[in-house]
Amino acid sequence: MEYDFRKIEQAWQNKWKENKTYAVSNESAKPKYYVLDMFPYPSGAGLHVGHPLGYIASDIYSRYKRLKGFNVLHPMGFDSFGLPAEQYALETGQHPATTTEKNIATFKAQLDKIGFCYDWEREVRTSDPQYYKWTQWIFLQLFNSYFCNTQKKARPIADLIKKYETKGNKNFTAEQWNAFTKKEQEDILMNRRLAFSKYGEVNWCEALGTVLANDEVVNGLSERGGHPVEKKKMRQWYLRITDYADRLLEGLETVDFSESMKEMQRNWIGKSEGAEMEFGIVKHHASDMSGDSQLTTHNSRLTVYTTRPDTIFGVDFMVLAPEHELVAQITTPERKAAIDQYLHYVKSRSERERLAEAKTITGCFTGAYAINPFDGREIPIWIAEYVLAGYGTGAIMAVPCGDQRDFAFAKHFDIPITNIIGGHFNGEEANATKDAVLENSGFLNGLFMKDAIGIAVNKIEELGIGKRKVNYRMRDAGFSRQRYWGEPFPIIWTDGVAIPLDAEELPLELPHVDTYGPGPEGEGPLANITEWVNSPQGRRETSTMPGYAGSSWYFLRYMDPNNETTFCDRKASHYWNQVDLYIGGTEHAVGHLLYSRMWTKVLFDLGLIGFEEPFKKLLNQGMIQGSSRFVYRIAGTNQFVSYGKKHEYDVQTLHVDVNIVDGVELQIDAFRKWKPEFADAAFIFEDGTFSLACNTGAIKDMKYICGVETEKMSKSKYNTVNPDELCEKYGADTFRMYEMFLGPVEASKPWDTKGIEGVHRFLRKLWRLFNDDLKGKVWNEDKGSDAELKVLHRTIKKIEEDTERFSFNTAVSTFMICVNELADMKCHKKEVLEKLLILLTPYAPHIAEDLWNQLGNEGSVLDAAFPTFNPALLVELTKEYPVSINGKLRTSIALALDLEQPAVEQLVLQNEIVQKWLEGKAPKKIIFVKNKMINVVI
């Protein structure tokens, strides 16, 4: 009986479905374990071999945990709202719901072929009204909450209203509040809501007709499509994620994410601690006769933000952002023309140019001076575009000896530089050290900069000219998209006030539209449907929520997917709790992961769930790149020259389908069939021989070698490999194990189908331990020998360790070694093989189930218990040998003889170098280790 993987896999996949083998219950006495994949966006292109990498890893781990006695939740769903479906609708007129439905069906069929253990009963789709009903509901929770700065948590906005009604706040009394109009009250509340609306500068992309989030903009271009992006003022919804900045940072300490992932999030949040301080401003007016200048003190004060208040005596100039409100007030008449010219120049420059020419130094002196409060020095105030209006106070104090940008600016405009760090400053470049001893620094002289920071801030606070201040780089998250295919906002605008829908009115379903094109004045397509927009209560919000809305909480819905009365029953979320293992790519490091962490914290604050970090452990799978193949066509001909000979000709390099290349050797016939234009292609082979167009035979020994390059996997580069085809050709089990065998899950690597044969051979070899191709069944019920049990238990130990540490590639190797050894020993014993099958189940579930049943077992191997490793079988003996050391007799040497490596023995010694064994067996080499351990080679 041969290994007929097609039959086996089909049969078992059907059986799993019929028996609901993977159904998961919320009621179980077992401990729980929650394994989650980042759910996919169901694109029209289907899966390529890169997608399943993480899914296979999570599937292996889920099955492993189930064998280990856990009740495992391992669901799958679809992030089905999003731009591509809408772009496609725009082009073809097909409703996104239709194409999405179709794409999901394709994805599910592809996923099922690989044999994943998903409980499809728990599937979620973000575009399903029964799902987005709760996305809208959570949005309303955000809308109806504020961040309490004393308790550092979200609270119902009703609490805040009550406080205003009874106590007022620092800006108004309770009486004043109660006298405000509804609109005035709502405007004040809007400033506190966690989901709020305001006019803001947004990233407007003309080409896409929509607003993009910061992380969707790369270098001034849209991430998708690479269209130019500009600033535009619009009423937008935002999430007040900045209020959670500190807790998002603190939470990172409690989760098991990779260091680089945490670093990326910290970087994005960009917390910096420093001080805000005020400076007085003076203007000099050229006087008419004496030539002396006349001094005017200005009323306004200049507030700057700095992280280095210790460098206050090194401030040689101030820089305001060109947009800074003080610019107009402080500019002297003499400088007005120059400043206006500079402002005009800045305005003419797009975001892109500013970023592209970041190194170019520009700026303009305002004519005004700030006064250093400690030594009374007059400090010229400049404006320059390198200072950003949106960060800190939009104004900085420049310390050229300590900051490279300030240094470059000072050099460029010939501003004299004060050195406050003595020998640490070489006059050639700035030195941002904190270790220098301060000089020329008044009351800070002689102090280490590190110590001076605190002392300076204290002094500043004492004098009432500034205070400690923490700044964040992160901005509140834009939450509106001028798009159709997203969740509609459950909001109606009445007299400029946003009125939320009642929970009973949810879901607010997406209405049908005739066109997916943008609405008037930058609004989304929904604005075109007047009958929908104009409800009796007022005008509906026409923008929709961004892609990350639905994905910010989907892990909760899996726990209780069909609940119609709440987003997730408290009992279910209490049972399943945090996601124990979350697997996905690094591309969501700052977007999805930050948003879902925030939502979780809000839901926790409001008492709706019992934990505030969604993901306990995050495992980042690497990207699988494509390995492209190239052929070289001699320009103007239909002749192709092999890689080694291409330099002798003038050639065009063409991508060739990687699937018709064996390693690097082109399959000539397949190539001729690939595209009609190549049907009569002629070849010059690697050895220089030549093949005529018509000659397809007799080229056995002549090889056409292709060029190779690693690129992103994409259809247009003909380097995609379809998992369906591999499953068809080698089987899902081979495919799964090969993907794992390729290397560590976390590593990015190019796909290469070549090695898959090796894994396939291994599974066939395994099969032959049970069945002979001719004789049929060969397994027997004999007792396993010591040697065989030793092989088995070494494998148990290794597989358990490898799986626990997600080292799936070495686990596959372990299986290969085990099967090779058992085959060498001609071991066909049920006692040994049965255990091996249990170990193998997570990796190759189909063949394991089949052989398990062949051994006479009923039901699924998943319900078997993971075998226990018996250490006694590995360590054969522990004895004490007397040993002669430097001629003297020593005893008490414990010898742990590990039969895995009979040539090597590890010893634990008490003293110096061992020379000889007393019992005549002289070791070849003895390596002594500090009173501890040595290696002995016999």
Place this chain on the structure above:
RNA sequence: GCCCAUGUGGCGGAAUUGGUAGACGCAGCAGACUCAAAAUCUGCCGUUCGCAAGGGCGUGAAGGUUCGAUUCCUUUCGUGGGCACCA
């Protein structure tokens, strides 16, 4: 520029805590079986000296710590990723 990874045969990679470097697989070479092919099996497979036994050198490079370093430290180079006027 800053931050984080990472560098091992022809290739993917292993070496888990500082202890036989190159497991396992691919490719390659030689052989067995076969009329032949496929399948399967056996041996070789970092480099160098040697008939061999055996030795020298080898984990990007240079130093250091250690009895011992792919592993730890310093410097440096290459590759990949993230951030990029954030004061």
